[in-house]
Amino acid sequence: MANSDSLEILVEQNPQPVPDSDRQKLLENPGFGNLFTDHMVIIRYTEGQGWHDAKVEARAPIPMDPASSVLHYAQEIFEGMKAYRLADGTTALFRPEQNARRFQASAQRMAMPELPEELFLKSVEMLVDIDRDWFPSAEGGSLYLRPFMFASEVFLGVRPAKEYLYMVIASPVGAYFKAGASAITIWVSQDYSRAAPGGTGAAKCGGNYAASLVAQAEAIAQDCDQVVFLDAAEQRWVEELGGMNLFFVMDDGRLITPPLTGTILPGITRESIMILAREEGLDVSEEPYSIEQWREDAASGKLLETFACGTAAVVTAVGTVRSESGDFTIGSGGPGQLTEKLRMRLVDIQRGLVEDQHGWVKRLF
Numbered sequence: 001m002a003n004s005d006s007l008e009i010l011v012e013q014n015p016q017p018v019p020d021s022d023r024q025k026l027l028e029n030p031g032f033g034n035l036f037t038d039h040m041v042i043i044r045y046t047e048g049q050g051w052h053d054a055k056v057e058a059r060a061p062i063p064m065d066p067a068s069s070v071l072h073y074a075q076e077i078f079e080g081m082k083a084y085r086l087a088d089g090t091t092a093l094f095r096p097e098q099n100a101r102r103f104q105a106s107a108q109r110m111a112m113p114e115l116p117e118e119l120f121l122k123s124v125e126m127l128v129d130i131d132r133d134w135f136p137s138a139e140g141g142s143l144y145l146r147p148f149m150f151a152s153e154v155f156l157g158v159r160p161a162k163e164y165l166y167m168v169i170a171s172p173v174g175a176y177f178k179a180g181a182s183a184i185t186i187w188v189s190q191d192y193s194r195a196a197p198g199g200t201g202a203a204k205c206g207g208n209y210a211a212s213l214v215a216q217a218e219a220i221a222q223d224c225d226q227v228v229f230l231d232a233a234e235q236r237w238v239e240e241l242g243g244m245n246l247f248f249v250m251d252d253g254r255l256i257t258p259p260l261t262g263t264i265l266p267g268i269t270r271e272s273i274m275i276l277a278r279e280e281g282l283d284v285s286e287e288p289y290s291i292e293q294w295r296e297d298a299a300s301g302k303l304l305e306t307f308a309c310g311t312a313a314v315v316t317a318v319g320t321v322r323s324e325s326g327d328f329t330i331g332s333g334g335p336g337q338l339t340e341k342l343r344m345r346l347v348d349i350q351r352g353l354v355e356d357q358h359g360w361v362k363r364l365f
């Protein structure tokens with residue numbers, strides 16, 4: 001078996017990249033997730049052979065057999081990360097080794113082969129390098145990177161597949177929410193759960209998102225921006241949004257976030273915020289927080305702020321919570337001071353505006 005760690009990734013330049021002038025135009029207003037670069041990474045896995053045929057090549061549709069097992073049993077995982085242009089013009093990634101490790105943890109949970117950390121990092125860096133002209137022109141833009149893996153074996157039996165494709169695509173994105181944007185309104189899902197004990201809630205797999213879409217649609221129908229999920233067992237403990245972790249800012253200097261008990265996605269933004277908040281002198285605690293307590297603390301003023309966080313939207317204030325038993329407002333209903341402070345701390349590090357004391361910023365070129 002070849003040593004996957006040292007697997008060579010071949011580069012085949014796209015012979016027909018998007019012309020310069022068209023690309024410049026597209027990059028003026030990229031939106032989120034609509035626009036893609038000229039290349040992609042593709043690496044194959046075959047049981048008994050390991051990882052092989054690694055390439056960076058022209059982004060193109062991939063032929064798929066209708067019996068490819070992912071189409072039937074959803075063996076699929078992904079990551080979400082961003083490449084940034086720092087203030088001094090350097091291109092950098094934020095804690096990419098954390099994404100590599102979480103990708104391995106997700107693979108394990110879904111009975112998929114683990115991609116070596118080195119190969120994950122190399123593949124992402126090579127794509128950023130070859131598509132370096134695809135950074136949005138507007139400030140606050142970045143190159144969103146989407147590594148993913150799925151079962152490609154042509155087989156309908158129910159067992160872990162023996163063949164997989166690992167791929168990376170890149171999408172230039174604008175700022176998800178503008179700085180100082182107003183707070184979001186979230187809908188409490190009481191009919192649907194995202195994750196159950198023993199399930200796949202801690203794995204970043206497409207299936208979790210599939211299960212969350214009907215609740216997200218309900219949130220939109222209720223005029224809300226996002227859905228918040230409660231625990232499946234008691235429908236009581238606040239867990240997270242469809243794709244963002246939650247924090248509660250208390251009036252006694254405590255910052256609460258729900259614990260990682262297997263039903264919550266371990267966000268890299270979540271972990272970074274916990275570290276930054278402790279440095280700000282806050283007492284950060286991972287503890288269960290119930291929906292009744294949330295409502296009560298918002299009413300009494302014990303709860304000052306609530307915010308959600310994740311790679312895509314970074315840090316977003318939650319202003320109003322809506323549910324079948326009525327609405328409640330947090331603080332003034334707008335972004336609070338601590339939310340804004342922690343958001344700035346993180347963004348300044350990610351953008352190279354302050355010294356990176358944690359070794360979080362990986363400079364590429």
Ligand SMILES: *Cc1c(COP(=O)(O)O)cnc(C)c1O
Binds near residue numbers: 245270311
């Ligand atoms: C990806 C994701 C997050 C946020 O993770 P980050 O590493 O901070 O981007 C939170 N919740 C869910 C369900 C996710 O899939």
